[in-house]
Amino acid sequence: MIEILWLGRGGQGAFTAAKLLGASYATKEGGHSLAFPSFGPERRGAPVRAFTKLDNSPILDRSETEHADYIVILDETLYNDSLLSLLKEGGKVIINAKHTDNSDIIAFDGDSLAKSLKLPVVNTVMMGALSGVSGIVTVEEMQTAIENYMPVKIREKNQNAVRQAVQEVQK
């Protein structure tokens, strides 16, 4: 099972990203996924956690992820070194930041890309970055999920965003 922990702030769409990633994986033949928020009322600006679990058989374990394969951080102020202990062996952290001093962490400048695409939040950009780094879902799968689960008005922008993020992170 591949487990992803998303960290963001209320209003950044971390849970939407968690859900879209799950929906992307679910389009695979035999793919199963669960997506859930760190439960509770959402407050704008407050730290938010969300989880995606991906597997090739039905997922029975609904407990909170204790050790993740990937931690995706939408707001770099949420980073602290203790997060590294939540990674599985060989797990990766992907952070929305211009650079990082820690060679174990992948910095991806989601803010700049989102800004250039006139997107108010970085959630789909960071999902694209995760996809580019991990290969767990394809651009087409993400675009299908966006087609099915995002409002018409913002679909194309976000479909474009995931494609560009994958290209950018793989440079």
Next chain:
Amino acid sequence: MAEKFLSGDEAFAEGIRLACPEVISAYPITPQTIVVERLSEMVEDGSLDAEFIHVESEHSALSCAMGASATGVRAFTATSSQGLLYMAECLYYASGGRFPIVMMNANRSTALPWNIYGDQRDSLSQLDSGWIQAYAENAQEALDFALMSYYIAEHKTVSTPFMVNLDGFILTHTYEQVDVPTPEQAKAFLPPYETENRLDLDNPKNMAFSAGPDTNYIFKYKEHAGMLRSVPVITEAEKKFAEIFGRQYTGLIDTYLTEDADYILITLGTIAGLSREIADQLRSQGIKAGVLRIRYMRPFPTEEIANAVKNAKAIAVLEKDISFGNEGAVFTNVNSALKSQGVTAPTYNFIGGLGGRNISHTNIIDIFEKIRKGTERVNFIGIEVNQS
């Protein structure tokens, strides 16, 4: 059928749309809110032809559903936690009046301390209210319960209201793949509601009346008998459901590797999934573990549970409930069932998940470990003090 990526609340709303209730009356409360939001959107966009009545409280929500049901139409409501407790008075009116209303309850803790997260103390406190009580494990089962509940509740021999319980957040807010049946399939499964238990100008009669000491207990006996008659109807509904939708359910309980198990964990709701994973893990280490999930708390699966666990060496009951000063209500019910059927294996109660606290892998492994060695009668997961 179409596969969608939905939360438990959304899946349940899809199931209700397919069941075509004519009246929906509800008051929003976390974590139930999404189900009534979706239903109100469906009514608004015309995909569900129902009267959506905004009420000022849960007490009114169920009163309103009863009024609708008394005119002979299919009615739906949904609530959670304090909302369920606030409508408690009406629960008894609905069951006593034999109104086959379906209600979704999002299992959530009860105040104080105030808390919006999931546990099962709300619905388990209402076991005696005369409602059929079912507990779903995943979003697919939740949707399927939405359809099956009306079939069972409205059956002429049953005529009993039906409460479907979804673990708050862990089920109501978790997204997963769900097969959403077509309206044609739903129509082939669920017949229109027809009843003589209604206000009818051509055939006027007294409804919802008083009954004194000479006859009151007969009504109560009939209520009990009606609930018990739901057992064969559940089997009938599941058979027909499997024929149309291709998913076969297993009646009042759902067992996993219990046939030859030495150690069996009995539980209900979503935690059964993780429990089965742990059973597999323990089996790979040579420990014969099994899991029994209770799908229906009312009618209670007395013989079914006893038969499934009769050869076990020790039994654990894990529940998100405690009746202060005693033990968990599920544990009490299970012990009574085992005693009545002559099962004598030791049983242990594990209270966990109260106020939404996570139940982890380690917690489930610990439960099996403890019942193999013997432990306190009542154990609180994660609290290392002697409770006896």
